[in-house]
Amino acid sequence: MSGTSTYVPKSALGRWFESRLPILSLVHSSFIAYPVPRNINYLWAFGAILAFMLVAQIVTGVVLAMHYVPSAAMAFASVDHIMRDVNYGWLIRYLHTNGASLFFFAVYVHMFRGIYYGSYKAPREVLWILGVIIYLLMMATAFMGYVLPWGSMSFAGATVITNLFTAIPLVGVGVSHWLWGGYAVGDPTLNRFYSLHYLLPFMIVGVVGLHVWALHVTGQNNPDGVEVENVERDTMAFTPYATIKDVFALSVFLIVYAWFVFYIPNYLLDADNSVMANPLVTPAHIVPEWYLLPFYAILRAIPNKLVGVVALFAAIALLAFLPWLDTSPVKSAKYRPMFRFFFWVFVVCCVGLGYLGSQEVSDGTTLAARILALGYFGFLVVVLPLLGLIEKTKPMPASIADAVLAKKGLASAPPVAS
Amino acid sequence: MIRLKTCLFVAAALLPLVAGGSSALAQDEAEQPKPTRQSWSFSGLFGTYDPAQLQRGFQVYREVCSACHRLSIPFRTLGEPGGPGYSLAQVQTLAASYQVTNDEPNDKGEIFKRAGAPSDDFPPPDAFPNDQAAAASFGKAPPDMALLAKARKYERGFPWFIFDALPFDQYQEIGADYIYAIMTGYTKADDPKWNLYYPGHTIAMPPPLVDGSVAYTDGTPPTVSNYARDVAAFLSWASEPNLAERKKIGLRAMIFLFVLAALLYFTKKRIWSDLH
Numbered sequence: 001m002s003g004t005s006t007y008v009p010k011s012a013l014g015r016w017f018e019s020r021l022p023i024l025s026l027v028h029s030s031f032i033a034y035p036v037p038r039n040i041n042y043l044w045a046f047g048a049i050l051a052f053m054l055v056a057q058i059v060t061g062v063v064l065a066m067h068y069v070p071s072a073a074m075a076f077a078s079v080d081h082i083m084r085d086v087n088y089g090w091l092i093r094y095l096h097t098n099g100a101s102l103f104f105f106a107v108y109v110h111m112f113r114g115i116y117y118g119s120y121k122a123p124r125e126v127l128w129i130l131g132v133i134i135y136l137l138m139m140a141t142a143f144m145g146y147v148l149p150w151g152s153m154s155f156a157g158a159t160v161i162t163n164l165f166t167a168i169p170l171v172g173v174g175v176s177h178w179l180w181g182g183y184a185v186g187d188p189t190l191n192r193f194y195s196l197h198y199l200l201p202f203m204i205v206g207v208v209g210l211h212v213w214a215l216h217v218t219g220q221n222n223p224d225g226v227e228v229e230n231v232e233r234d235t236m237a238f239t240p241y242a243t244i245k246d247v248f249a250l251s252v253f254l255i256v257y258a259w260f261v262f263y264i265p266n267y268l269l270d271a272d273n274s275v276m277a278n279p280l281v282t283p284a285h286i287v288p289e290w291y292l293l294p295f296y297a298i299l300r301a302i303p304n305k306l307v308g309v310v311a312l313f314a315a316i317a318l319l320a321f322l323p324w325l326d327t328s329p330v331k332s333a334k335y336r337p338m339f340r341f342f343f344w345v346f347v348v349c350c351v352g353l354g355y356l357g358s359q360e361v362s363d364g365t366t367l368a369a370r371i372l373a374l375g376y377f378g379f380l381v382v383v384l385p386l387l388g389l390i391e392k393t394k395p396m397p398a399s400i401a402d403a404v405l406a407k408k409g410l411a412s413a414p415p416v417a418s
Numbered sequence: 419m420i421r422l423k424t425c426l427f428v429a430a431a432l433l434p435l436v437a438g439g440s441s442a443l444a445q446d447e448a449e450q451p452k453p454t455r456q457s458w459s460f461s462g463l464f465g466t467y468d469p470a471q472l473q474r475g476f477q478v479y480r481e482v483c484s485a486c487h488r489l490s491i492p493f494r495t496l497g498e499p500g501g502p503g504y505s506l507a508q509v510q511t512l513a514a515s516y517q518v519t520n521d522e523p524n525d526k527g528e529i530f531k532r533a534g535a536p537s538d539d540f541p542p543p544d545a546f547p548n549d550q551a552a553a554a555s556f557g558k559a560p561p562d563m564a565l566l567a568k569a570r571k572y573e574r575g576f577p578w579f580i581f582d583a584l585p586f587d588q589y590q591e592i593g594a595d596y597i598y599a600i601m602t603g604y605t606k607a608d609d610p611k612w613n614l615y616y617p618g619h620t621i622a623m624p625p626p627l628v629d630g631s632v633a634y635t636d637g638t639p640p641t642v643s644n645y646a647r648d649v650a651a652f653l654s655w656a657s658e659p660n661l662a663e664r665k666k667i668g669l670r671a672m673i674f675l676f677v678l679a680a681l682l683y684f685t686k687k688r689i690w691s692d693l694h
Contacts, residue, residue: 038693080564083660084495090660091667240689248682255675262668263463264588266568266658271593274569274657275561284617355576 007033030216035235036242037222039404043113044220044242045249046106052250053103054208058201060096061145068148070194072187075150076276094265100142101268102257104291107135115322116343118331119221125323127214132320134207139292139316141200144193146289151273156286158185158193164299167306184279224403225331226396234400285360293357294350298376300361301369311373318380325380327388335394342383349375452572453599453615456647458591460654464669466662467655469503474634475652476502478645479563481632486543486552486560486623491656494536500662501655509536516541558622567593567650567657593657594650601627601646 007028009015018024067086069078082089111131114120120128147158162179166172181188219228228234236242260267268290272283288296295312302308318325333340349372356369397403459468476496479489493513497504504512513534518541524530534541546552549559561569570593574582582589596615603614604625613621627642634640638648655661 084491090664094664236693241693244682244686244689248679248686251675251679251682255672255679258668258671258675259585262664262671263585264583264590265664266590267583267588269568271569271571274565 030212030238031243032237032239034216034238035219035228035231036238037220037228037234037400038236039222039224039400039407040220040242041223042245042249043109043117044222045246046110046113047215048246049106049250049253050103050110051208053099053106054201054204057096057099057103058205060092060099061198061201063092064096065198068194070148070191072150072190072277075148075190079149091261094261097269098257098260098265100145101289101291102253102260104138104142106253107138108291111135111319112347114221115346116333116340117221117223118225118326118328118333120323121326121329121331122323123218124214124221127211127218128323129320130207130211130214132316134204134211135319136316137200137204137207141197141204142289142291144197144200147190147193148197149273150190150277151270152275152277152281152283153270153272153286155185155277155279156272156283157288158189160286160288162189164309164312167309169306186279221331222400223332223334224397224400225335226398226400226403229399230401287358290354290358293355294353294376295357297353297357297369298373300357301366301373311377315376318377322380322384326384327386328391328393329388330393330396332396335396336387336391337394338391339387342379342387345375346379349373349379450617450619451614453595455589456591456595456598456650458594458651458654460651460661461591462588463585464665466500466665467502467651469501470636471648471651472502472655473504474636474638474644475648475650475655477634478627478632478649479652482626482645483563483649484540484543485545486556487563488542488546488560489540489563489656491564491659492537492539493534495659497536498659501659502652506536513538556622560623563653563656565657567597567654569593569657570596572596591654594654597650597653598646601649602643 007025009018009024014024064082067078067082067089069075079093082093084090086092114128114131143157143161147154162176162185165175165179168175177183179189180186181192270283270287287293295315298315299308299312302311328336328339330336333343352372353369353376356365356372359365397406459465459471479487483489493509493516496502496512497506497509513536516534516538517531518534518538519529519531542548546555546560552559572592572595574589574592581587599615600613600621603616604610604612605614606612610624611620611622613619627645629642630640632640632645634644638644
């Protein structure tokens with residue numbers, strides 16, 4: 001797909017540089033000439049949106065790190081100092097905290113889009129797995145970032161999550177002590193979380209580089225799930241067509257982001273995190289941030305701690321095996337009526353688990369969480385493998401160009417002149 | 419069509435569960451009413467604090483709350499834009515009326531107190547130099563009020579929590595409503611520890627406000643309800659002093675982004691028009 005590097009820089013300086021380090025032609029072939037399927041819809045803009053959010057989080061985070069003090073005694077006061085005393089500190093912090101939520105919102109759209117259109121199927125398995133690794137790193141980064149303000153919920157969250165490791169037989173307690181740097185969450189824990197919270201985003205940048213590289217080797221999937229056959233007819237140049245579409249989508253996304261930052265900046269923040277952490281006082285009702293709630297609900301739905309922890313990690317790890325769990329050769333849900341039905345059931349299970357994760361535990365919520373968790377795992381390990389065997393798929397268009405023309409109301413593709 | 423059917427199917431499956439949950443909630447509500455939503459000058463898209471109300475609220479804090487509650491914000495913020503609107507001279511006079519502990523000891527190595535300056539934080543109450551002393555009196559240390567309005571909430575429940583995030587209904591004053599409710603929730607005259615809105619109803623703080631106990635100078639009726647409203651507004655400002663500036667920048671950012679998005683939309687249409 002990226003075999004279009006016939007690029008020659010226009011200026012003499014550019015040609016001089018190009019013969020020594022061909023970075024200009026790399027950028028040209030990856031972001032300008034790169035052929036993009038003509039039929040991709042706005043859901044494909046979330047890749048660009050995510051790239052923007054990653055950079056935004058790093059930029060705001062680096063500024064926050066200039067004023068933040070990673071110590072149990074000073075952390076909470078230093079965040080208050082950022083909010084009250086630092087010039088536009090409130091803006092930088094609200095951009096960063098709400099940015100994390102918007103980043104996750106975008107990644108969930110991106111992931112569900114990948115599942116709906118079968119983007120994980122051959123030849124994009126490695127691309128998908130790299131995405132799951134990015135998602136894992138994002139969750140680790142977000143979790144550790146949430147601990148840094150050293151509020152009451154930060155402390156409780158850190159305690160709950162690090163305590164999960166005590167469930168590991170034999171070595172669990174030792175592992176937890178090692179993570180804490182002591183016998184409970186404390187100053188050493190906060191220090192190392194700060195260090196890792198600064199490190200992991202750059203690891204994400206590295207894996208994103210691989211993710212984009214893998215994408216540019218296989219090319220993008222598209223809503224019809226048919227591969228590019230004729231580059232002339234089926235694709236368009238990344239710039240200007242995909243670029244302007246992505247930038248427009250980003251501007252709409254930024255309106256939502258700005259809404260959160262300027263008008264409801266505290267909506268997603270827990271009130272308990274405006275109280276400084278105190279090991280002797282636990283919040284009445286411990287909840288993680290919204291983007292981790294479905295996994296928290298799965299954890300709580302299972303009475304045995306070890307099994308619960310295994311289920312929690314399996315819920316994430318199974319995503320990496322989607323390319324092999326899904327046995328159907330047809331990619332897009334557009335041509336898979338049964339898959340489409342079960343996909344929306346899966347979405348409802350995820351959202352329902354998220355809601356239950358935010359509620360206080362009762363017999364009703366536990367039962368509901370069990371049913372929905374069964375739906376979550378059932379979709380991944382039972383429905384997907386079986387559907388490939390029994391589903392009767394609809395006829396697919398012969399090519400991307402045919403799909404585009406059919407949508408425009410033309411019965412069949414005009415003869416190709418080449 | 420299949421999508422719609424799915425939604426209906428799942429909704430039907432979940433309905434008994436949700437209904438079961440909400441009837442349990444209804445029982446709780448009978449014992450534990452939720453605070454009612456008040457009208458605030460600082461709510462909504464364009465709302466800002468009312469300086470006169472913040473000054474009254476500060477008066478209530480100073481004459482009542484400050485006996486037990488610390489407020490660790492700098493004096494200077496009282497003179498900053500978007501706040502109570504005191505002049506620099508007023509802030510200096512106010513700060514100087516407090517004795518604060520100097521950060522560094524003097525030449526003899528002694529810790530000493532001096533008159534406050536605008537850059538200093540409000541000192542802790544004289545009665546309670548630290549949390550332990552406070553806890554000894556009441557069983558629980560009175561919380562610092564600097565972030566109190568952000569640190570208090572009540573559960574909104576489904577589906578209200580979704581509407582709370584939407585434009586024209588954005589509900590960001592949960593903390594203020596909670597504080598107002600607690601202040602006006604001492605409804606059993608014979609039991610000073612009983613509060614209608616406090617979770618579990620048993621509160622360590624005795625009723626702090628009595629009609630007429632704070633003498634307002636601007637003609638506002640000196641009632642518990644007005645004291646509660648004014649001090650809740652003041653504490654909202656203390657926890658979110660940049661609200662006015664935030665909304666001002668937000669309006670500009672929104673106008674900019676809407677224009678940008680519109681221009682990009684038409685640019686995109688123009689560029690794509692030569693594609694097929």
